[in-house]
Amino acid sequence: MTKINKALGQVLIKYRTLAKISQEELADRAGIHRTYVSQIERGLKSPTLLILFKISESLNTTPSILLSEVEQILDDIHP
Incomplete structure (x- = not known):
């Protein structure tokens, strides 16, 4: 499990x-x-990029918003 995958999981x-x-x-x-x-x-x-787009659409948001939050979590871990 990578830190990125874990952060994405938290955001989802x-x-x-x-x-x-x-x-x-x-x-x-x-x-x-x-x-x-x-x-x-x-x-x-x-997830693949296609799956990330499908998931974000299903959550009424955009992939960029989800990934922005992933970046924020990772920044908080490693400032």
Whole structure:
């Protein structure tokens, strides 16, 4: 598990929770499997760019916003 994957997982959990949807709902909206969402959120998998776009659209945000938050988390870890 890389720090980047872990940070992305944290961001996705945050946005999914704010959207008040389950992993299953996010997976359905993005057209991916629920276990894949779980693996991404736990930092075990790194999504492709296409999947990141699908997930961000499903969360009513943009990939750049998600990645900006990932960068912020990483900056907080290594200032």
